[in-house]
Amino acid sequence: MYVVAGVIRDARGRILLAQRPPGKHLAGLWEYPGGKLEAGETPEQALARELHEELGIHTTAMRRLIRIPWHYPDKDIVLDVFDVLAYNGEPSSCEGQQLQWHALGELSGADMPPADRPVLAALKLPHEYAISPEPTNPAEFLTALDRVLARGVRLVQLRGKTISRELLRELVPVVLDRCRAANARLLLNGDIALAQEFELDGVHLTSAQLMQHSSRPLPTEQWLAASCHDEAELQHAMAIGVDFVTLSPVSLASSHPHAPVMGWEGFAALCAQAALPVYALGGLRSADADTARVHGAQGIAGISTFWS
Numbered sequence: 574m575y576v577v578a579g580v581i582r583d584a585r586g587r588i589l590l591a592q593r594p595p596g597k598h599l600a601g602l603w604e605y606p607g608g609k610l611e612a613g614e615t616p617e618q619a620l621a622r623e624l625h626e627e628l629g630i631h632t633t634a635m636r637r638l639i640r641i642p643w644h645y646p647d648k649d650i651v652l653d654v655f656d657v658l659a660y661n662g663e664p665s666s667c668e669g670q671q672l673q674w675h676a677l678g679e680l681s682g683a684d685m686p687p688a689d690r691p692v693l694a695a696l697k698l699p700h701e702y703a704i705s706p707e708p709t710n711p712a713e714f715l716t717a718l719d720r721v722l723a724r725g726v727r728l729v730q731l732r733g734k735t736i737s738r739e740l741l742r743e744l745v746p747v748v749l750d751r752c753r754a755a756n757a758r759l760l761l762n763g764d765i766a767l768a769q770e771f772e773l774d775g776v777h778l779t780s781a782q783l784m785q786h787s788s789r790p791l792p793t794e795q796w797l798a799a800s801c802h803d804e805a806e807l808q809h810a811m812a813i814g815v816d817f818v819t820l821s822p823v824s825l826a827s828s829h830p831h832a833p834v835m836g837w838e839g840f841a842a843l844c845a846q847a848a849l850p851v852y853a854l855g856g857l858r859s860a861d862a863d864t865a866r867v868h869g870a871q872g873i874a875g876i877s878t879f880w881s
């Protein structure tokens with residue numbers, strides 16, 4: 574079953590949710606307005622029709638946010654979610670359904686259909702994810718970090734795999750201060766204990782760490798990310814409740830010159846099976862951001878992409 578849904582915002586940026594009526598699948602839960610694709614329709618046409626039927630609005634611009642394949646006990650769906658960028662009219666309840674506007678920050682997904690929770694992650698996450706180079710020279714590293722933050726990057730992963738834990742320990746609070754000042758989120762690669770000690774925004778697991786965990790090792794209030802390279806790793810990430818992943822290498826990266834690349838077609842095929850936001854990683858440039866999104870990505874991640 575192919576379902577389209579729209580993220581509709583008001584002038585204050587709040588998001589519109591509709592309550593599923595009694596007697597229907599997932600009755601009582603709050604969803605993004607939308608419905609099933611009809612024969613002969615494109616997803617965009619179907620969404621424009623649904624939003625007109627359900628809310629009385631005319632959609633004039635939309636952009637795909639994320640496509641979620643989801644298995645409910647009684648049905649399999651693909652939930653194709655669009656950001657509604659512009660519309661005419663005031664949304665109103667045309668089918669007797671309850672409507673509510675919510676600030677994104679106050680949505681936890683608790684009373685929403687399970688398939689809608691990864692959509693919330695996609696809404697909260699930016700389109701760029703800057704992974705740090707080895708901070709071997711802290712002073713140089715911090716200068717580079719300031720430049721990356723000044724460029725507008727709002728999600729940073731501190732990755733210090735070869736430096737000593739002592740040096741990393743000294744660096745973490747300094748990097749955190751700069752990220753907080755720039756309103757950017759900071760994740761630490763690999764080290765859950767250190768991330769908890771300094772109350773970072775989350776942890777990014779290596780693929781080896783990911784496969785060692787049989788359940789989510791962090792509370793849901795923090796971001797849990799992981800590195801994936803194939804379908805088995807993606808499936809495991811979803812199974813243990815990872816919030817988002819990087820999928821690599823899309824192209825040849827200077828940091829990993831011997832890894833076999835998947836290319837955009839390979840990336841898109843894996844991404845289509847992922848029910849969570851996926852950043853494209855490996856040999857990409859900022860100019861690849863649109864290509865990445867066309868192939869299903871949340872955006873692009875990279876080291877040299879952002880740091881050089």
Ligand SMILES: Nc1nc2c([nH]c(=O)n2[C@@H]2O[C@H](COP(=O)(O)OP(=O)(O)OP(=O)(O)O)[C@@H](O)[C@H]2O)c(=O)[nH]1
Binds near residue numbers: 576605607652
């Ligand atoms: N519209 C919408 N449907 C969603 C969301 N999340 C989600 O799991 N779904 C599921 O997608 C399916 C399609 O919804 P629908 O509104 O077209 O269909 P329905 O169950 O209301 O039935 P009907 O319209 O044929 O009477 C439902 O099973 C619904 O539970 C969402 O955010 N929006």
Ligand SMILES: [Mg+2]
Binds near residue numbers: 606607608609
């Ligand atoms: Mg509907």
